[in-house]
Amino acid sequence: MIKNSIHIFFLTSFRDYKAFWLKTILSILGLILSIGLVTSVFIFVDTIEKNLNKQDLLSKVYPSNYITHNRGGLKNSEIRDILKLPMISHGYPFTKITQEIQINNKNYISHILGIDSVFLNSVIQDQLQLSNESFNNADLFLLTNKIDSNKRVSITLNKKKLKALQIYSSDFSIPTLVMDISDFKRVYPNILIDRFYLEDYQAKEFTSISFTDIILSKQTAQSSRLSDSFFINLKFIGIFSIVISSLLIYLFFRFIQKQRLLIDQVLLNLGISNISRRLVMAIEIVGFIIITTIIGVSIGIGMSQLGIGVLSKTINTLYYSISIDNIIISFNTIIKALLISTVSVTLAISPIIQTVEKKLLHCHRYFQWLIAVTFIIVSYWYLLTSNHIKWVAFQSMISLLLLIFFCTLIIISLLSYFFKNQSIKSFIMLKTASFYIRRDIILSTIMVVAISLACGLFISMTIFINSFELSVKSWIVNSTPMDIYIQAKNNSIPNPVALSDDDINNIINHPGIIEARSISRDRIKINGNPMILTAVPFKDLFKEIQVILHNNKPTSSNDIFISEAALNKLKVSVGSKLTIPTRMGDITGEVAGVYTDYASELGVITISKKKMKSLYKKNFQLHGLALNINPKFKETLFDSFSHLLIQTNKQLQSYVINTFNQTFALTWVLASISGIIALFVLINMLSVLTIDRRVELTQLFTMGGQKKHIIQLIFSHSCFIGVISVLMSIVTGLGLSWVILKKITPIHFGWNIPLTFSFKPIIWLSILMVLIIIVTSYIAFKHVWKNISSEKRVYESIKSSYFIN
Template sequence: MNSLTRSSLRYLIKHPWQFGLSILGIAMGVAIVVSIDIANHSSGKAFNLSMNAVAGKSTHQIIGTSEGIPDSIYFNLRVRDGLKNIAPVIESYVSIPDSGKKIFKLLGVDLFAERPFRDYLSNTGTSIDGELKDFLTGPNSVVLSNGSLAELKMKVGDSLKVFIGGKERTLYISGKITEDERNTSTLENLFICDIATAQELTGKINRIDYIDVIAGSADEEKRLRSILPDGYDLQKSGSRSQTAEQMLEAFNINLQSLSLLALIVGLFLIYNTMTFSVVRRKVLIGTLRSIGVTSNEITTMVIREALIIGIIGTAAGFLAAYFISKYLLIFISQTINDLYYVVSVREIYISPMIIAKGIALGIFATLLSAIKPAREASSVHPRSAMIRSEQESSLLKKVPAMSITGLATIIAGILILLIPTKNIWLSYFGILPIIIGFALLTPVIIILVEKILSPLFKYLFGITGKIASRSIVQNISRTYVAIAALSLAVAATVGVGTMISSFRSTVIDWLESRLNADIFISAPSLVSRRNDAVLSEDLLEKVRALDEVADINFYREIEINQDEKTYHLISSGISQRNHSGFQFKEGEPADAWKRFEEGELLISEPFAYRHDLEVGSMLALKTDNGMREFRVAGVYYDYASDQGLVTMYHTHFKKHWNVKGVSGISAYVKEGFDLNTLKEKIQMLDTDGQQIVVRSFKFLRDTSIEIFDRTFLVAKVLQLLSVIVAFIGILSSLMSLQLERKRELGILRANGLLPSQLFGMVGIQTVMMGLTAGLLALPLGNVLAAILVYIINKRSFGWTMQFDLIPSIMIEAILLSLFAAILAGLYPAYKMSITSPANALREE
């Protein structure tokens, strides 16, 4: 190790506060980014594993109409057309009462067709050691893996009560599968039963969900396509995973972007530390330059120091990420279950890509933030060695230029944001110049705030007040970075908080106008956003016939898989009185409703955005009778699904899709009748074993808001973590600042300033820094909120939202900023107040 490196390392070790806090800052930034990546990846991987468990070695799947495939089609393909490498499948979800929110997948298969597909099933002699006869003929027989049995604390021969499609069933465990290392994760969460049992359990009599296929060659695939009846498709096995990935794309990008914010705050922290270490060592660097160290060697020295911080910080970040991701995974998988699809995530998965990205970000962020300090170091003049102590580098002179650059950078950011694109990354990229622009404006704002507050502080606290406020400007090259970092973190809380509040009030307004019925009936659902279980049409008629019911709405939601995409189609039996609940973005309401009843479509705003549709556009949908084109009559505001919804009048829907049952019913109570009586009467109706949930408007609204709040919980956690990183930044900065002013403070003490007065003086300084950061955070925070509302959300999900300025959030921001600054200032203030003036004067 050469002497320069040794000197660098010792400098870092001799300043453990700065060194440690920088490492902590970068570690937290990396931890947050990596943990979000791990959580996203793990949930995706869990979904893929469950898909793979089901897909086995199949290369393709034959998918049918909305109601699946009649098993006669399967028999024809197997017997008449001689296809051997095909196997029928039924899939459903199983929830177990008293097992928390754990959800298992039910897989119905034909054991005799299985051999080429799922090897853990085909080798029945060794893997399934239950009775084969029971499996095939026993009522509701299922087999589970050893692991699943252990988890459920059950054994072969036991029975258990479960819910499938909202109906209670009793399953009999007829066997178990001993996992090997290849399929342990594949088999967890899986209940396997014979196809006939699955048909009974799910109510899909004489139907299957899809047919697995192994098509070894393109010719085979071609032949298969040629013999498939109309309305049936052959799609690649990975399609469903891809669709799921697409569904989550915007959700994941938004989480990743929020996590990057913490890294940006961490970046400010490194910048601050490195700048400070350079400023503090100007004499030393000047000496090195005088004795022949080149400016390039000085640059290398500073970059190397940053690299050490980056490497240690990144490594620590990975360690922390592993633990943080376990908690984030709970929130993220909950949101996926609430909004998108059923997934049960039990393990953390880390991919090489995540590791590479985390390392690259941690190291890159550190190096990026060290570039300017390194340049500053390399430009230190050897003359500096002749000066006893280097004065504040004259940043003050650069303030006008910085302010102009700041404004120009903000304008550049705005221009990037105005580029018409659906690319979310580019939109987030536009935020970066705005943040940098605001950071560049920070010095001028500090000077203005000091000008305003300095007389007040002098009036309130005397000369110490004046010294405190003036020293912020005098040391502006150090103070501004800390203030900028804190204001950025607080602005992020204002931005995200205002966006969430604005979104929340938009959703509440929407819920209140849309859910204008008195009572809502549905089957219990595993995915909160949509009902995967159906109610019988009999029940619909029974509700309609009740004396208390004035009118009803009903709907049936189906998924259409076409062009490797999933469309959510709503068959709507909407009453006239619910028309007012629909706010149209495009289309004249009276005309749209008239056309709707004539068979045209109403589409939700996100659907129109995703598929570039408008009133008058034609949309082709795969019906049970083949592809049909429908005209769009109106685009309505809807916040139920970011994937978008297509709504069709139920009588027309029936013409194209042979789908029975309804997903939900809502009813209006007749005037003079009691709502509770109606509720009781509905609950007394014979539902043929189908569980139903009867809810009031208030309950439904509250549940929806609860899901909404849960969805944004991760965002709030990320916000909080960013504030913690900023807190570390301001603590580091204040420590450095006070240490550097040790001599000045020693002189004040030597001249009679009491320790308590010194404590107060440092305290005033931190209050002012916190206040400045808080004030700065308000415009930046609201600008960020407006960008999130008008640009990011629009481009991510296609939603138009109202934007509200929220005074309580702004007051909280200032208080948060003050609190963080005061807390960070306590220790340096205490430390300085107890330092002996003699020591302070001696140790410059």
């Protein structure tokens, strides 16, 4: 039976696909591109997570459980108290700092690790495969991927000269100095222990009830530092691509439904059983799923491979020093693409959906309007009120989709009704086109929604990125009023690197300095939320920060200012008391204001330099200096401190904006792909729409319609759908922009970014859509006219009308 069904498929459905090859190719290509976009998004996400989850040589040997201090570090006395517990017999200390050190009399930014001697042996001997002789003769080890041979180097740490064995390891892009924890404490006596690792069996028995701010944690992958905020744009684009793919599949099967009905009628007249006919349909569906999935996944892999450079630059811009050389293609990605195609096809051919569609079309007009208006009101209300942190993107997307669908349905209904009642002769073809559209109004609505979603996704991404860019530009310009900014070359907000005392003294005492302001940073954790603590002089504070909420009181050194992201995480208000736990003690003060800061999504808390200096004492460090200088000394200042990162305010502003552009480069790539898909979907839909009306156009020709009537009907039909699509694309783009900027971004990033309308991409996309409507309609007319003017097509149209009706 299966063999016979395959023969029937090639004699019927496959023959029709060959006859209508243009219609088939256009329908399939749009779906393939959408599946390719979805696949590339999944591959990018898997590649990032895989690289961030990759453990380095050191993290592999330590146990998974560790004790840490809520303030950021453990004192020696606290570790001794932990070891006194009956369930704790031993543990493994670990600490890490990042600073500039001298290697063979050259300055390098390096990580410095202090680890337990047990694991030092394991790391060096077992994993780096050193000989016992080399290991026994070395006290320090410098791991780096910059060399390919082992040799000893001289190291200067905290003004102490030491020797280290240099070892090549591809896992260490930044030079990493490894030493025994006891040696580390001798060099850096004031540095606290970051983590105290416990064996798993000890961790199960450990309780921190008797300790204040001592917590037991489990070592997680590096990707936990990369929050869902970065992935939200990728996943949002991916979800919308899935919706577009599903709509394209649905439209494809509905467009070929007439031909399938004709084939079924012929097979039934020939005595072919229902089982055989269903097998033919199953073969058709399975073949369609396999072809679109294989080609779509292949295109997605190709797009991902082309974008790997952009992906690597984007992640490294976000302070994660990883090397992405190859994309990661997981089996789950292929399964997801297959499921998308399978579920979409199943829904498209489901008789239940088509039955519901027919019932809605034949129910009373007032009931139809009641359903549409009800869904519009409910979806609009839910769109405004949905604030669930985990599902806000999904809830907002569903609400927006329903709103767009029913608004489009009402617009098409009203316009069709308007042209139906027109008696002007010049509107006769437009009136005829509106009749065909109104006859299949739900199908026409789905077509417009598919075009609107594809085009709207591109518009929303451009508005989102442009709004973000303008906000970042305004913020960085207002935050950098001084002439010169100096910091260590590898200093970053998540990993602050302090300036040396010698550099600070030399800079401040330089004859060209008119005014100097400093900034100090530390990493803290409040209620489990990692944040950045900064300290600056409060004099002229409001010249450097954009305060959006303030208590309208005179500023004192005990006040606390927090960023929008910190406000979102801490759930505090202006005027409330806030206690900040640090490794040196608690800081308590009043939240005096909230300010804009796009430097970190972690959240930034700003206190006065005076407050931090009094608490940190000897551990107080400066991580950056802002200077007003005499222009005559600018060149000598740059030459004197070339070993530091020294920038003018214009250079710093340009650097931040370039960093922003690199961060969103991947989003731009995906947005551009969605824009290409959007235009192709428009070409696809209009072409297939015209080809699908071949029977009606042929009948019009047999009734005496002239060439001008045919072209008028095609252009009227295309313009009717096209103009509504352009309008709804703009509405969809603005709606998506609002969802991203006002619903998703505040929850995931904590930033309230003003929505800035960018008319340029909207205008260009609208112009392209209009041109595509004109060109596609003309090409489709030439193709259709060549066919309908033949005697064979006239006969086919009469036969089709007989069988279908």
